[in-house]
Structures are given as C-alpha cells and as structure tokens.
Amino acid sequence: MTMIKMAVIGLGKMGLHMIHQATEAELSKIVEIIAVCDASEENLASFASSHPETKTYTDFKRLLDTHAVDLLYIAVPPKYHYAVVMEALKREIHVFCEKPLANSVEEARAMLEAAEKAGVVHAIHFSMPHEPSVVKLQELIRQETIGKIRKIDLILQFPQWPRAWQQNAWITSREQGGFILEVGIHWIHMIQKVFGAIRVINSQVQFPESKDECEHEVQAAMELEDGTRIQLNGIAHFAGEERVSMVVYGTEGTIALENWDQLWSGRIGEPLVPVEVNESLSQLPVLKHVIDRIQGQPSKIYDFNDGYHAQLVLEALRNPDQF
Structure with missing residues (x-):
C-alpha cells in the first residue's frame, strides 16, 4: 500500500490533534507526516523535540x-486559509482545511472554484455530522419520531469568550473570531445536512465599543426551504453555565441536542428523557474519510461546497446589511 505523504500547516490545538490522529495505529499504516509549518519558532522547537x-x-x-x-x-487562523489553500491547489495537492473555510464569501467561492478546477480531494473539517448523537438524531428525524418539524431553536451561550482552553490572539477579533464563526458554523453546517438549506431572514448582532472585538450577542431569524423557522439566540459574557444546543419542535414531540452530544426526546406533554446513543454509530475520525476518498474508497467527507454554503449563512448573520 502506498503511503500518503501529509504535511500540516499550523501547530496550534487542532494541528497537533490531527498529527496525533495521523500517528495512531490504524492511520499510521497509510499516512506519513513528512513536514510541518508554523510561524512560531517556539512551537516548532517544541514539536521537533518529540x-x-x-x-x-x-x-x-x-x-x-x-x-x-x-x-x-x-x-x-481563518484569514490565512485562502493563501495556503490556493497555493496547494495550484500544485494540485489534496487539501483538508479547518473551518470556517475562508474569511469572506468571496474567498470561499474562489477556493471552491479553484478546488473543482484542480480536480483534487478538497475537504473541510466538519466533524459534527459524524458524531454518534447526530447520526442518531438524523435517524429520528427521518423516522418522523416527533412528527413534522414545526420550529428549531439554536442556543449559543458562553459565560466567557473565548473559553479557558481557547486562548489565542485572533479568536476575540471581529475580523475572524467570535462564537458565530467558531462555534455557530458547526451547527449551521449540521442543520443544513440534516434539515436542508438555510436562509437568513434577519439578524441583529451586538458588538462591544471596541471596533476590534467580536460580537457579544446575536439574535436571528432563519428558515429552511420549506419555511420551517429557525431562531438563533447567542450571548457571551454573563453569569451562568455554557449552553450550546439545538431544540427541534415537532407536531408530536420534541428532540433536543444539548451541549453538543447529549440527545433528549419526548412526546408532547411529557418530559424530555435521554435517548440512548450507541457509540458504534460514530463515523469519526474525519481524517480517515479524507484518506479513504484519496484512495478511491467509500467515504463521507464535506467539501468546499459545504464550506461555501455554510459561509454564506455565517456572513449573512454577521453582516446583515451586506446580504
């Protein structure tokens, strides 16, 4: 079997995480990390030591x-995706990019067009649809367990932003940070894969006085192609607990995906109860799907087309006057 020679650009939390995945037992037989790149000499020295x-x-x-x-x-960081991806595509190298795909709709469209022209595998690291709780959620929706969908609520609540484990120079910036971009994109993409395309009707974003700082609040009304309403409520910097959840209201009951992976369901008039989720439903890691696609094997990846359509929603939420 021919080894796939892989390089990593960026040695932050996700870069190191992906390297760890690539060097685990199964993938290490087919993937070789041949080189890494980072702007920080300190990060490179730390990596090189091990x-x-x-x-x-x-x-x-x-x-x-x-x-x-x-x-x-x-x-x-997102504002550097375009330059790195376009250089790789020019050389016809397969690309696997972190989300969000780009730093603007224009960049995302150009990257998608270049990827299709290059004829290479182009994937974006959307992991949520691969999670066992989301696989089970999709099954329940398909079976109409709660009847026809009436409304969806998306809740993004962060007592502090960025979170304690997430400290870096860009994640609080208005240019490329904020919880809409960093967290909301996972849920926007997942909703579009499970329920269909999203259209933003209106969005109200509250920013702090500092012109460089990301949003503190967002309230938005969206809808699916069939007219199903989606209400987004997001807030950062308050006393309380983090909540990142989606509640789906149906004609016969409710399903809630609480704090990423806790699935609950109940009939109308009854309390929500936990839904048993078999971990065997997990389709992770995403890297394995990317490798399989490169090798021409069955796989489930989300490509730059998915990234572009998620970017359209994100930018409409963040910049309602421009869309």
Whole structure:
C-alpha cells in the first residue's frame, strides 16, 4: 500500500490533534507526516523535540517547494486559509482545511472554484455530522419520531469568550473570531445536512465599543426551504453555565441536542428523557474519510461546497446589511 505523504500547516490545538490522529495505529499504516509549518519558532522547537524525524518550516511555500506532498492539512487562523489553500491547489495537492473555510464569501467561492478546477480531494473539517448523537438524531428525524418539524431553536451561550482552553490572539477579533464563526458554523453546517438549506431572514448582532472585538450577542431569524423557522439566540459574557444546543419542535414531540452530544426526546406533554446513543454509530475520525476518498474508497467527507454554503449563512448573520 502506498503511503500518503501529509504535511500540516499550523501547530496550534487542532494541528497537533490531527498529527496525533495521523500517528495512531490504524492511520499510521497509510499516512506519513513528512513536514510541518508554523510561524512560531517556539512551537516548532517544541514539536521537533518529540518528532525529530519530521522536517519543520516557518514558510509554507518553502515546505511545498521542498517536499512532494500528497495531502495538506491547514490549521492556521481563518484569514490565512485562502493563501495556503490556493497555493496547494495550484500544485494540485489534496487539501483538508479547518473551518470556517475562508474569511469572506468571496474567498470561499474562489477556493471552491479553484478546488473543482484542480480536480483534487478538497475537504473541510466538519466533524459534527459524524458524531454518534447526530447520526442518531438524523435517524429520528427521518423516522418522523416527533412528527413534522414545526420550529428549531439554536442556543449559543458562553459565560466567557473565548473559553479557558481557547486562548489565542485572533479568536476575540471581529475580523475572524467570535462564537458565530467558531462555534455557530458547526451547527449551521449540521442543520443544513440534516434539515436542508438555510436562509437568513434577519439578524441583529451586538458588538462591544471596541471596533476590534467580536460580537457579544446575536439574535436571528432563519428558515429552511420549506419555511420551517429557525431562531438563533447567542450571548457571551454573563453569569451562568455554557449552553450550546439545538431544540427541534415537532407536531408530536420534541428532540433536543444539548451541549453538543447529549440527545433528549419526548412526546408532547411529557418530559424530555435521554435517548440512548450507541457509540458504534460514530463515523469519526474525519481524517480517515479524507484518506479513504484519496484512495478511491467509500467515504463521507464535506467539501468546499459545504464550506461555501455554510459561509454564506455565517456572513449573512454577521453582516446583515451586506446580504
């Protein structure tokens, strides 16, 4: 079996996580991490101390000039996605990019068009539809367990933003950070895969006085193609507990996906009770699907087309006057 030569751009939390996945037992037999790149010499030195066999770079173009890369994983901040992805596509390298796909709708469209022209595998790291709780949710919706869908509520509540484990220089910036982009995109994409395309009707975003800081609140009305209403309520910086959830109201009952992976359901007039979710339903890791697609095997990936359509919703939420 031919080994897939993979390079990683960005050694933050996600970059290191993906490297860990690639070096685990199953994937390590078919994937070789040949080089990594990061703007921080400190990050590179730390990585090199435990991975001396892997070449390190501060310039991603130099990395690509030096190595024959089959797959490039991009885990840099969103405003750098475009430059790295477009360089890889120019060289006809398969690309696996973190979300959100880009830093604007225009960039996302250009990246999609370039990926289709290059004829390579282009994937975005949307993991939520692969989670066992979402696989089970989709099954319940398909079986009309709660009847016809009446309304969907999406709740994004963060006592502090960024969260304690999420400290970096860009995630609080208005340009490329905020909970709409960083967290909302997972749920927007998942809703579009389970229920269908979303249209933003109106959005009200509250920003702090600092022009550089990301949103503190958002309230938005959206709808599916069949007219089903979606209400988004998001807030950061308050006393209380984090809640990242979706509640689906049907004609015969309710389903709630609470805090990412806790699935609840109940009939009208009855309390919600936990839904048993078999972990065997898990379709993770996403990297395995990307590798399978490159090798021409059955797989389930979300590509730049998915990223582009999620970006359309995100930018309509963040910049309602422009859409």
